[in-house]
Amino acid sequence: MNLFADFENRIKNTLETIDIIKEKRGEVDFGRLTVEPPRDASHGDVATNAAMVLAKPLGTNPRALADIIAEALKADADVSEVSVAGPGFINIRLSTAYWQRLLSTVIAEGVNYGKSAIGGGRKANVEYVSANPTGPMHVGHCRGAVVGDALANLMQFAGYDVTKEYYINDAGGQIEVLARSVFLRYREALGEDIGDIPAGLYPGDYLVPVGKALADEYGPRLHTMPDEEWLPIVKDKAVDAMMVMIREDLEALNVHHDVFFSERTLHANGAQRIRQAINDLTFKGHVYKGTLPPPKGQLPEDWEDREQTLFRSTEVGDDIDRPLIKSDGSYTYFAADVAYFKDKFDRGYDEMIYVLGADHGGYVKRLDAVARAVSDGKAKLTVLLCQLVKLFRDGEPVKMSKRSGDFVTLREVVDEVGRDSVRFMMLYRKSSEPLDFDFAKVTEQSKDNPVFYVQYAHARCMSVFRQARDAFPDMDVDSLDLKGSVGDITDPNELQLIAKLAEYPRLVEAAAQAQEPHRVAFYLYDLASSFHAHWNKGKESPDLRFVNDKNRQLSVARLGLVHAVASVLKSGLAITGTAAPDEMR
RNA sequence: GGUCCCAUAGCUCAGUAGGAUAGAGCGCAGGAUUCCUAAUCCUGAGGCCGUUGGUUCGAAUCCAACUGGGAUCACCA
Incomplete structure (x- = not known):
């Protein structure tokens, strides 16, 4: 039961009975009419702008019209008092009996009170977190995880059929780097002195047990294989181990996904699904071979003019066309994203929501273009950009360097301040605003x-x-x-x-x-x-x-x-x- | 340079699809427990809603330009 929806109906019904409105009923529409709580509770319980919205088309002044409407509203038994105020607001005070009935409803509906049907059972896909499986989640992932999770809960409550989804970026160069980093730890586990971790590999200690596990399972065998043979094995093991860690991190935050979608499945069988997606776009006339203009602003030193397979995204709202196939014939990350979006669309989602960090701002138009091209404009895609979180301790910024492996993990934050505190703090700010997160403030003084x-x-x-x-x-x-x-x-x-x-x-x-x-x-x-x-x-x-x-x-x-x-x-x-x-x- | 986000009290932020006298927390000044947990509550001071135009009955809110802050720019993922 929604009080304001209830009174919106009652007020509209009352308006239909008023003579001067009946006379010009065809010329007025109630679309801009609002029924809401007054900003100041002393004005009343329910306020409407009806008179101000309707006065002009009816050729009368708002105050006079408000008086007429107010008089008519008094006929409602649940209305105890009606007054006209300001430029023509109609303030309604409700009867005690109405409030009592409402309370009774709240009790009767219990956990269902507040549920809405505005979602209409439409299928919504909320994709969030989607951290690379190359290490534990760090604090930067926290906000998107919480905002996405809460948004999904909220939409579910509002009547959508929601799927919470995680896109595993388990195909790409960073996975090879991961595998080589793990391989080093594997050799270390076999007793080799590996010295310092070379630049470009992941130095984190969290890879040590992964290398140990490989040593336990394979002994020295991997070491004798050529790269092409051990790499796929180590990649699989490493990604699996990383995803186990990430799931534990998510669990610590009380975040649960329904679907974990692997990017690798798009590349499987000779990248069959990516090819299909590109063929689909080609068939619709969105793909061509050509060269891109040089990047604006600072020109990269190694920039060269090269022919590639491009997505004509400029025709669907993007600033520049985007490469799908590199000059060496391999697919871009973006190509996989096209296939991934197509997959979601084919799964029948009406709304697709991507919760991304502010550093992905430049990606939004591209995704939007994909959505339009793939779905012929039918899919509704929204990208929610979460601004960055700055960590503080006692007012001092906490320094983080991902390169040295010296970053604050999500787990550290949750362990220190508690799951509920982290979640609520992340939600106690509009997501489009940057957020300062101070450990000391959140833990020391609970207020x-x-x-x-x-x-x-x-x-x-x-x-x-x-x-x-x-x-x-x-x-x-x-x-x-x-x-x-x-x-x-x-x-x-x-x-x-x-x-x-x-x-x-x-x-x-x-x-x-x-x-x-x-x-x-x-x-x-x-x-x-x-x-x-x-x-x-x-x-x-x-x-x-x-x-x-x-x-x-x-x-x-x-x-x-x-x-x-x-x-x-x-x-x-x-x-x-x-x-x-x-x-x- | 292009694109995106932002600008509201000393500080950190809300502001409900354009509404009435712009709100809260922290901080500051004062007060409330014979009584359901003081992890609470009450009172007060504190504002040119970045600037300038526009849209209309009416703008913190919508539009344009400007100023200032943040993010981003790739055959990476």
């Missing part, structure tokens, strides 16, 4: 991390139920008819809390449509804040406390309110992928 604030609110809710069990030992607190007991909720502070709960379904829809999971995090903070404030009112006014051992009926009604708050907090926390604890320790 600097909003996740504790929200979780604390949930724990307090649970605490109320523990109190109730103590106060009414004879009552079976867990099987009360909470939704049927809402009639005693009448205090304005309590009704305000219900109003906050009423915003949830609308928020879920807006956040899902805008693909902005951070809005859920901010809403949770807001709801927690309302709850904490109400809690403290009980300190000053004992008659507002949730549990009152002298008034059993009222206590049960209020347990219903607390239950509803807890339920929405839990629902939102689940979208962000963080826990809703029963108590804080």
